Amino acid sequence: MGWSSHHPVGLIHYSPQQCYRGYNLPTNARGSNDAFLMDMEGRICHRWHSEEGIGYAHLLPYGNLLIRTAPPCDAGGAEKIGGSSAAILELDWDSNVVWEYRNPLVHHDYERLPNGNTLVLLFENLSSDLTSRIRGGIAGDSDPESMFGDQIQEIAPDGSVVYEWKAWEHLDPEGDPICPLENRVEWTHGNSLKTTPEGDLIVSYRLISTVGIVDKASGDFKWKWGPGHISHPHHPTYLDNGNILLFDNGFHRSQGTYSRVVEVNPATSEIAWEFRGQPSI
Structure with a gap:
């Protein structure tokens, strides 16, 4: 990750011969309702949306998105700490919730296991x-x-x-x-x-x-x-x-x-x- 003073938005630089081909999944940890799947040319290929917020996201092997939501309203003070979330949600390709784990003490990271x-x-x-x-x-x-x-x-x-x-x-x-x-x-x-x-x-x-x-x-x-x-x-x-x-x-x-x-x-x-x-x- 980085930033540019002369290109505030969009693709800044791309050297195909030096890059691993694939897709990028940026999310805004400080608060957003969307996650974007982008190709190496900076084009948006897909968008997921959640009214509960998307603070962090993992793309699962079968195309669903595992996300961490925005902070809860009250978690005994934990909601004021960076990385706090109200739930972990699994969204299908059309942003429907297909699985959820709700706990106001969830924060930062998570991982879906092979089992x-x-x-x-x-x-x-x-x-x-x-x-x-x-x-x-x-x-x-x-x-x-x-x-x-x-x-x-x-x-x-x-x-x-x-x-x-x-x-x-x-x-x-x-x-x-x-x-x-x-x-x-x-x-x-x-x-x-x-x-x-x-x-x-x-x-x-x-x-x-x-x-x-x-x-x-x-x-x-x-x-x-x-x-x-x-x-x-x-x-x-x-x-x-x-x-x-x-x-x-x-x-x-x-x-x-x-x-x-x-x-x-x-x-x-x-x-x-x-x-x-x-x-x-």
Whole structure:
């Protein structure tokens, strides 16, 4: 993603010989009722519409669209946090709702599994005791007695919960502190949820600058990495070579703020490749 000062709308640049052919699915995380399928020439090939909003979307293999809606009216304060949503909806090609999961604590990301179930990322209130033991962040008079944590649930087509993983049970209140320049409304701010080919969970926690792979069966981290190397990460994705590709946002980086794309080897925690734009911002 990027922007151009001289082409505010439309296709900016396209080099066919250097690009992977396919389609693009842009959505507006800050609020829109539409998602568009565009070809490489910038032409709109299809549009989905939802009156509940489309904040994020996944195109499923059979042509339906799995979307995250706009925030709920009231989620105990969670509705004010970026990425908050009221529901996950599946739309057919004509934008009809064919499946729904409604929970005001849904946020950011989700994934449809090969078995037809759906992984979702949810906020959850932490206990006041655990909240008091979590280090970091900017303390203030308006801090909640119970901050939000992250949990993952697997939802069957009938809406039942068949699996649950709570991040706070596998993190250390002192060893995984909140960024010192962030507030204490939430501990981790999960912003991505993906899976490995073996079905393990790939997670990303912005406020503690941590990405990891969670053994789905045991719940333990198989790999956990980030502080001191990346800052406020997003979207870790599993590559065919076993490495993880992620966006290192760079907010509050001690060496200076800049963003980059990083490929890291989980076996060694070594950075195998990185890319920064020019200028480096």
